[in-house]
Amino acid sequence: MTDMTEQLDDLADLIRDERLTDLRVALDELNTGDVVDFLERLGVKDRAVTFRLLPKDTAVHVFDQLDQALQHEIVEGLKDGDVAHFFESLDPDDRVRLMDEMPASVARKMLRHLDARERSLTNIVLGYASGTIGRAMSPEFVAIPEHWTVKQAMEKIRRAGVDAETIYTLPVVDGHRLLKGVVSLRELMFSDEDTVVSTIMSEADSVDADHDAEDAARRCADRKHLAVPVTDKEHRVVGIFTVDDAMDILERAETEDAARHGGAEPLHRPYLSTPVLTIMRSRIVWLLVLALGATLTVQVLDTFEETLEAVVVLALFVPLLIGTGGNTGNQAATTVTRALALGDVATRDVFRVLWREVRVGITLGSVLGVLGFLLVSWRWDWDVGAVIGLTLLAVCTLAASAGGMMPLLGKKIGADPAVFANPFISTFVDATGLIIYFLIAMAVLGL
Numbered sequence: 001m002t003d004m005t006e007q008l009d010d011l012a013d014l015i016r017d018e019r020l021t022d023l024r025v026a027l028d029e030l031n032t033g034d035v036v037d038f039l040e041r042l043g044v045k046d047r048a049v050t051f052r053l054l055p056k057d058t059a060v061h062v063f064d065q066l067d068q069a070l071q072h073e074i075v076e077g078l079k080d081g082d083v084a085h086f087f088e089s090l091d092p093d094d095r096v097r098l099m100d101e102m103p104a105s106v107a108r109k110m111l112r113h114l115d116a117r118e119r120s121l122t123n124i125v126l127g128y129a130s131g132t133i134g135r136a137m138s139p140e141f142v143a144i145p146e147h148w149t150v151k152q153a154m155e156k157i158r159r160a161g162v163d164a165e166t167i168y169t170l171p172v173v174d175g176h177r178l179l180k181g182v183v184s185l186r187e188l189m190f191s192d193e194d195t196v197v198s199t200i201m202s203e204a205d206s207v208d209a210d211h212d213a214e215d216a217a218r219r220c221a222d223r224k225h226l227a228v229p230v231t232d233k234e235h236r237v238v239g240i241f242t243v244d245d246a247m248d249i250l251e252r253a254e255t256e257d258a259a260r261h262g263g264a265e266p267l268h269r270p271y272l273s274t275p276v277l278t279i280m281r282s283r284i285v286w287l288l289v290l291a292l293g294a295t296l297t298v299q300v301l302d303t304f305e306e307t308l309e310a311v312v313v314l315a316l317f318v319p320l321l322i323g324t325g326g327n328t329g330n331q332a333a334t335t336v337t338r339a340l341a342l343g344d345v346a347t348r349d350v351f352r353v354l355w356r357e358v359r360v361g362i363t364l365g366s367v368l369g370v371l372g373f374l375l376v377s378w379r380w381d382w383d384v385g386a387v388i389g390l391t392l393l394a395v396c397t398l399a400a401s402a403g404g405m406m407p408l409l410g411k412k413i414g415a416d417p418a419v420f421a422n423p424f425i426s427t428f429v430d431a432t433g434l435i436i437y438f439l440i441a442m443a444v445l446g447l
Helices: 002-016 020-028 032-040 044-053 056-065 068-076 080-089 092-101 104-112 116-126 150-163 185-189 213-222 243-261 276-303 305-310 312-342 347-379 382-412 422-445
Strands: 169-173 179-184 227-231 237-242
Touching (some): 002 020, 002 032, 002 044, 020 044, 032 044, 044 068, 056 080, 068 092, 092 104, 092 116, 116 237, 169 185, 169 237, 179 227, 213 227, 213 312, 237 243, 243 312, 312 347, 347 382
Antiparallel strands (some): 169 179
């Protein structure tokens, strides 16, 4: 890995020195994956120059593997004839994802360059709403009539399989294109030629074209399918959804969740190829929101200023308490958000989740509270130790409960559960935790 990184750095030096002939020779020695990695590390101008140096066949494969944002940037720097060539080389579902990155006028122009067949296939995918599995499926598939023999099926695969997204999982249909089952290439290869396909097909685990893409991808991956037939409302086969497309969707979803857990928007492109201003914009909104939320904490401290002045030692434990509460809430939110993504829980499980997190919070708070009481009582007075111990118990219970509820609330109102998780929980728990802290202190210490 280190050697490859050094090699890519050497290629970057060739660009800086404008030794383009040497760069072309060096690129010829790299495989497609390495060329993609190299292009993702470059700026817009250097990437366009490097891409033009690639042999045409290599460029087609490289273009297909790039993120849609980078494809868009390369398309902007190509001539119309080259654009049409690379655009037509994409699969219909990949082509639609690229079109979603482009201005509508450019996308329509690109679509007009396609031949009638490719335009028709692309329009099938475009006909489904963004975020549905229909938008991510491939309309290029081989369907086998249920009454055919294995010999007829194999002949069709040899004839039409070259253009299909996959031939390893094949939908079996009746005369009206209604899905009846699936058959694998392996089963066909090891069956007698005269065997009727309907006798060896398996039950199909299909998905409706209007179904949520992330949910369908999760199901495809969890059930370890190589491909899943996609059907319309009448259960007619309209496409095929493969495991590699499922992995792409899940990777994008988890990237978004990870970014939003950290209080930022996803970049939707490789980090090193992202402009600094774009990175800044992905973070600044959430920083402003959290900064405004933090004013609640300041307001709470201002409200209980007299309590702090009466017992100055209380100020020492403010970072400990709000940090513990924030971490407890984030742990709960992360666990529940992940469970939502995997389908382990749903919004209807709200009370079961709440009861579980209340018990977890009480258990965690009891352990930390006892430790806090003993340590603080040993160093200061027992009554200060009691304040810290009781506050840890209350804050952990509150934080775990809020952390478990917020992702479910986000899901219920149609928002991304990750947005309702860590950033907001930290702000909420900081303010409420301090209120609880000072109220307990006033009760125990008689302030």
